[in-house]
Amino acid sequence: MDRRLRLAPVVDVDLHRARCRAQDAIGDRRPPEDPEDLSATLGEELLPQWPDEWLVLERERWDQLRLHALEGLARRLRRDGEYLAALQTALTATEIDPIRETAHRILIEIHIAEGNTACAVKRYKDYQRLLRRELEVEPSPLMTKLVQDLTSA
Template sequence: MRLELLKPFECTNAGSRITLPLGAQRLLAFLALQPVGAHRAAAAEQLWPDCTPFRAAANLRSALCQGRRVGCHTVIDSDGPRLLLASSLHVDLREVWESARQVVEGQRPLPAEWECLIGKLGRELLPGWSEDWLLMERERWNQMRVYALEELAQHYQAAEQYLPALQAALAAITVDPIRETPHRMVIEVHLAEGNIASALQRYRGYRAFLKRELNVEPSPQMAQLVRNLTPT
């Protein structure tokens, strides 16, 4: 059994897609983001914030009835009032999060795995969902993947492996276009390869973006990278 959250919601059993009602989807996704599970009352309140406590509890019971078992598999366990995902249900977010954590702590993917990992770190959490309870979870995921992508970019740049360095930095920019660090890494990679025009284009594009969005300039550290190339 597998739950995919780093793309439109999907639950599969041995590769076959399982159709679930929306309430069951939301409950499974919510529990997938709670490593130690969640109290029934808290889950009901978070998932149905606009309902009365009575109505929210009824919605939770309905979602549990629809989603507790998928086929012959139990995918939601209970420990008294606490609900949690069964260990047999694998979640893509948890797997990629663990890989990201290892990268941030200094471990590096095998050469054959870097492209796949960069691609997974570039994925948004439950795209198209607008639930309030997802806002903080998306922020946590975005911070983790940006830091992991920057670590990968820095590692590959130092190893003079410029393609994965560039792809990791560009993926980080997609997650957080305002953050300066990955833009600076892209410039450094271009300069290391001797692509001065590309470095200047990136700098000027980022400078114009900051001016337009925030009316600020890039940091002196970033400006220093291109200071001696041509008047800016």
């Protein structure tokens, strides 16, 4: 006899729903019908006020899933010319992990796609300062090349 405590299948768990939406966003080739709602859902932390040790790994899993989903969604929105939604989605990713380069790189790519060269260069310099201050490292050559092409003209 199995004596583990479980939720009944009829119980709706918001985290399960959010994970499914994130997985769909990663695998789907087109943006969801309501990208702002998805971005807001993925911007939510997992039990932020709970200090329990068992949550550390679960939070990391959730953070990685939502980062990948947000970045993929931001790229698709940029590709489709939905620049404001793309920017807001990528900014949500940078809030989750401020030193994660891919989210910052997507922001730069969106600014470039919009024709906002100065915004792209500013975003790069802000990110470069953050990395120097926090980790004493530089952005990757891939990211640096994005703005070098803009400033070398």
